[in-house]
Amino acid sequence: MKRALFIIFFLLLSGFATGFPVTFTLYDQNGDTLGNIFVSLDYSYESEDAERITVITSEEGKFTSDFSPGIYFLAFTGDDASTPGKDNYMQTTMALEYEMEKEITMLPVATINGIVKDKLENVIRGAELEYGCNSYYDNKFPSETSKFGTFIIDNAPIGQCTIHASKRDLVGNVNIELTQGELEEVVIVLDQPVKEEQGLSVSWLILIVVLICVAALHFIFRSKKKKEDFDPFETILKTLSANEKKVMTYLKDNDKKSTQAQLKTELMIPHTTLFRVLDRLEKKNLISVKKFGKVKKVEMK
Numbered sequence: 021m022k023r024a025l026f027i028i029f030f031l032l033l034s035g036f037a038t039g040f041p042v043t044f045t046l047y048d049q050n051g052d053t054l055g056n057i058f059v060s061l062d063y064s065y066e067s068e069d070a071e072r073i074t075v076i077t078s079e080e081g082k083f084t085s086d087f088s089p090g091i092y093f094l095a096f097t098g099d100d101a102s103t104p105g106k107d108n109y110m111q112t113t114m115a116l117e118y119e120m121e122k123e124i125t126m127l128p129v130a131t132i133n134g135i136v137k138d139k140l141e142n143v144i145r146g147a148e149l150e151y152g153c154n155s156y157y158d159n160k161f162p163s164e165t166s167k168f169g170t171f172i173i174d175n176a177p178i179g180q181c182t183i184h185a186s187k188r189d190l191v192g193n194v195n196i197e198l199t200q201g202e203l204e205e206v207v208i209v210l211d212q213p214v215k216e217e218q219g220l221s222v223s224w225l226i227l228i229v230v231l232i233c234v235a236a237l238h239f240i241f242r243s244k245k246k247k248e249d250f251d252p253f254e255t256i257l258k259t260l261s262a263n264e265k266k267v268m269t270y271l272k273d274n275d276k277k278s279t280q281a282q283l284k285t286e287l288m289i290p291h292t293t294l295f296r297v298l299d300r301l302e303k304k305n306l307i308s309v310k311k312f313g314k315v316k317k318v319e320m321k
Contacts, residue, residue: 039088040119046081046098046108047125049288051281053081054108054126058099065090087116097175098126103201105131109175110290111157125290127156128200132173136165136185136192136208143169144187144210153181153198156288176204189214256306263289263297268306271320280309280316 044061046054057077064070065088075083091113098108108126136147147165154177162171165185178200184193190210198204253272257265266287271278278286284294298318301307310317 039086041084042087042116042119043082043084043121044096045121045123046077046083046096047123048108049125049127049285051125051285054098055079055081057107058101059083060097060099061085062095062097063087064093070095089117091115096124096126100201104203105129105201106174107201109156112290112292123291125284127288128178129175130178130198130200130202130204132171132176132181132183132196132198132204132206134165134171134173134183134206134208136169136171136187136210138190139209139211144185145169147185147187147208147210150184150186151181152184153177154179183208185210186214260301261297263287263293264301267294267297267301267318268320271307271318276320278318280318283318 046057046059048054055077056079058074059077060072060074062070062072070093073085075085077083092115093111093113095111096109097106100107106129109129110124110126112124114122136144136149138144143165145165145167147169149162149164149171151159151161153159156177159177161173161176165171176198178198180195181198182193182195183206184191185208186192187210191212191214192208192210194206194208196204196206253268257268260268266289267283270283270287280294280298283289283298284291287294289297298307298309302309306321308319308321310319
């Protein structure tokens with residue numbers, strides 16, 4: 021009898037240790053499911069080191085993994101085998117407390133393999149890197165090159181991207197246009213010297229004083245004009261977050277009305293984030309959200 025109770029207790033304990041299943045369904049920015057792609061999920065709980073699981077989604081874009089209760093930082097990377105680079109990315113913080121299903125809207129990305137050299141083709145280790153690229157999230161790109169003079173970005177947002185590199189008194193940069201799933205090979209040559217600052221001449225000082233006077237007169241004129249051309253909508257925008265501004269501006273430019281699904285597609289705001297944004301705007305009495313069947317209509321007041 022005691023042996024049977026011990027076995028039952030052990031099985032129950034194992035069940036608690038395993039946790040509970042969470043099923044994720046992945047969508048692209050157009051709302052289509054991402055089926056049959058490789059997905060790497062990096063997750064971390066509180067201060068623990070990040071762990072990674074790699075799976076292949078089902079035809080419906082789903083996969084399931086076990087978690088213990090807690091608040092997790094989740095980073096999803098999607099990789100379609102038919103393209104050379106990474107294809108989709110999304111990061112979020114999520115409370116996982118019981119068996120559940122979650123929808124994740126992935127954003128389009130590309131991969132950058134870069135190397136920094138000097139004019140003599142020598143690779144430059146420890147070169148400082150700065151980026152002027154599109155941003156969907158808190159980008160954490162490499163801040164400097166490796167000991168081999170290289171850097172890799174797996175989740176670079178698509179669109180125009182400028183990368184600057186510098187080492188001591190030399191700088192270089194490259195401009196690229198990224199498309200989804202692309203693997204961009206980048207070579208940055210440090211061939212531009214940094215000019216040293218020089219003292220200002222009398223003529224430059226006079227020019228600066230004149231420009232300051234012109235700027236002051238321009239400021240006074242604009243201040244008067246602003247009082248005459250007061251725009252309450254622009255004043256309201258200044259009090260809103262970035263995503264709230266996007267929604268209000270889109271509504272203003274589209275006859276002051278839209279649907280939640282259209283806002284999600286046009287503005288590329290994740291479903292859960294858009295829900296919270298609309299809720300805040302509605303509480304501020306700036307919009308109204310009404311449900312008609314399965315459609316949620318959004319109107320600006």
